[in-house]
Amino acid sequence: MNRDIAVLGAGMHPWGKWGRNFVEYGLAAARQALADAGLAWGDVQYVAGADTIRNGYPGFIAGATFAQALGWSGARVSSCYAACASGAQAIDHARARILAGLCDVALVVGADAAPKGFFKPVGGDRPDDxxxxxxxxxxxxxxxxxxxxxxxxxxxxxxxxxxxxxxxxxxxxxxxxxxxxxxxxxxxxxxxxxxxxxxxxxxxxxICATSDGGAALVLTSMEFARAHGIADPVRxxxxxxxxxxxxxxxxxxxxxxxxxxxxxxxxxxxxxxxxxxxxxxxxxxxxxxxxxxxxxxxxxxxxxxxxxxxxxxxxxxxxxxxxxxxxxxxxxxxxxxxxxxxxxxxxxxxxxxxxxxxxxxxxxxxxxxxxxxxxxxxxxxxxxxxxxxxxxxxxx
CATH class of the missing domain: 3.40.47.10 (Thiolase/Chalcone synthase)
Known part of the structure; x- marks a missing residue:
């Protein structure tokens, strides 16, 4: 079975300490990725969001948060948290959906507004954590x-x-x-x-710093990429x-x-x-x-x-x-x-x-x-x- 999928778009918001809401970073990255792919938000059938757990409730439902920020379109969503592997897990969700034939175009977005200094446990005193x-x-x-x-x-x-x-x-x-x-x-x-x-x-x-930033990918089936004139995409x-x-x-x-x-x-x-x-x-x-x-x-x-x-x-x-x-x-x-x-x-x-x-x-x-x-x-x-x-x- 061929498990390749195409990467048609990539976008990022520059890393730094910008003092803004994480949604702004993800939104900027998503729009860049869509423009890079030559697609519109309305073409996206599935949004996979990588969660941030230090930015309140919207961070825990990142897929829906970014979908709302882009404008409700009926796209299906998922949200996942896997510590430093969160973004890759979100890519995996989108990839699985494409390979299953359940969608042709997926948007993957992750963004964070990180606190300064060492990361702290989330949720107060939790001796089972x-x-x-x-x-x-x-x-x-x-x-x-x-x-x-x-x-x-x-x-x-x-x-x-x-x-x-x-x-x-x-x-x-x-x-x-x-x-x-x-x-x-x-x-x-x-x-x-x-x-x-x-x-x-x-x-x-x-040692690496903690930063604000956002990144996004537009992923598609190989059939979709070829139908849109991209014979040799990154896969x-x-x-x-x-x-x-x-x-x-x-x-x-x-x-x-x-x-x-x-x-x-x-x-x-x-x-x-x-x-x-x-x-x-x-x-x-x-x-x-x-x-x-x-x-x-x-x-x-x-x-x-x-x-x-x-x-x-x-x-x-x-x-x-x-x-x-x-x-x-x-x-x-x-x-x-x-x-x-x-x-x-x-x-x-x-x-x-x-x-x-x-x-x-x-x-x-x-x-x-x-x-x-x-x-x-x-x-x-x-x-x-x-x-x-x-x-x-x-x-x-």
């Missing part, structure tokens, strides 16, 4: 476990803080030419080393949202007390690697076929882990791959040519959608100033808390 527990009992904000993962990488693979700084330098350079990036400034290794320590060994410039060839296998080995603090990995041999493939490899299997390709990758660089150290998780190198080889220049634009497989979270910050429900927007622009040859030469295949990956993660493979 792992997020609440890790904050209240362990004092473990997100940068704490980013730092624990970084320390592990240093101990196991010999990574240095200079390697982490080099990731930031690379991504900042990539983001210079991206009009949607929040931070468009050259960064040096000295700048990283001079920034404040947030959670040792990570400094302020090693989503695979989408993986697999969960961990027993024993769970996700490096998330809330799981430490119940993780059976302490007493049972780990699974053959760690969780993040399993996410990517399920997508490879579905698309019928391997890491060697990639032209570029968009990975979820919540911290500079985490980007190095992703190199190995998506198969760009063997475990322990990420530092050498980075130092070789292979993951910079002009290298063998550029990683985060968009600038990544290092240049954007994190707008949770929009992020996975934004990654696919970048894949679409790259594969069309429209990523001006940051174009990966001859790009034909790209992967976008991320991981949310508690077993949520995603990998999307786009081809042309």
């Amino acid at each position: 792992p997020d609440w527990l890790r904050f209240r009992l362990l004092g473990a904000t997100n940068p704490i476990y980013f730092a624990l993962a970084a320390r592990r990488r240093m101990a196991v693979h010999g990574a240095t803080t200079d390697d982490f700084a080099a990731v930031k330098v690379k991504n900042a350079r990539h983001g210079l030419a991206n009009p949607n990036a929040r931070y468009r400034k050259e960064v040096t290794a000295e700048d990283v080393r001079a920034s404040a320590v947030v959670a040792d060994p990570l400094r302020l410039l090693d 989503i060839a695979a989408l993986s949202t697999v969960t961990p296998t027993f024993p769970k080995t996700v490096l998330d603090l809330p799981d430490f007390a119940t993780d059976s990995a302490m007493t049972v041999a780990p699974p053959e493939r760690p969780f993040r690697s399993a996410i990517a490899h399920a997508a490879y299997e579905e698309a019928g390709i391997g890491p060697g076929d990639l032209s570029l990758a968009e990975v979820y660089d919540l911290s500079t150290a985490l980007e190095l882990d992703w190199y190995e998780d998506i198969g760009l190198c063997e475990p322990g080889g990420a530092e050498a791959l980075l130092r070789s220049g292979a993951t910079a634009i002009g290298g063998r497989v550029p990683v985060n040519p968009s600038g990544g979270l290092a240049s954007f910050g994190e707008a949770i429900p929009a992020q996975a959608i934004a990654q696919v927007c970048e894949l679409a622009w790259q594969l069309r040859g429209r990523a001006e100033g940051r174009q990966v030469e001859g790009a034909r295949t790209g992967i976008a990956v991320n991981q949310g808390l508690f077993g949520h993660g995603s990998a999307v493979i786009a081809v042309r």
Whole structure:
């Protein structure tokens, strides 16, 4: 069965701290995506919204919220929340509906107006909520476990803080030419080393910010695309949202007390690697076929882990791959040519959608100033808390 769907439109509202309602960001992105596709809002049969849980009730019903903002049209809607994988889950909903033959044109939208500083648990005191527990009992904000993962990488693979700084330098350079990036400034290794320590060994410039932003995609059946004169569109060839296998080995603090990995041999493939490899299997390709990758660089150290998780190198080889220049634009497989979270910050429900927007622009040859030469295949990956993660493979 051919599971390809077409990406006809991509749109974004620039990331930043704009002080406006998240709906404005999503609306702007949706209108851009529709214009990019050459379609009108009335052509959309299905809206998949990626939820934001920090923006009141409208954020929990994002599909209907964006449909209302665009103007009630009778389109069917869905809304979903999957932490950092929310956008990819929304893409998955739309893809499934198209492949089932229930619609030809779907709009996927995610947007956020993020609070400044560390994310906090939502909903007040909730002692049954792992997020609440890790904050209240362990004092473990997100940068704490980013730092624990970084320390592990240093101990196991010999990574240095200079390697982490080099990731930031690379991504900042990539983001210079991206009009949607929040931070468009050259960064040096000295700048990283001079920034404040947030959670040792990570400094302020090693960790992504929280941002406002929006992203949207217009997805269609291949038949619809061809009927409208687009014979060779960018296609989503695979989408993986697999969960961990027993024993769970996700490096998330809330799981430490119940993780059976302490007493049972780990699974053959760690969780993040399993996410990517399920997508490879579905698309019928391997890491060697990639032209570029968009990975979820919540911290500079985490980007190095992703190199190995998506198969760009063997475990322990990420530092050498980075130092070789292979993951910079002009290298063998550029990683985060968009600038990544290092240049954007994190707008949770929009992020996975934004990654696919970048894949679409790259594969069309429209990523001006940051174009990966001859790009034909790209992967976008991320991981949310508690077993949520995603990998999307786009081809042309």
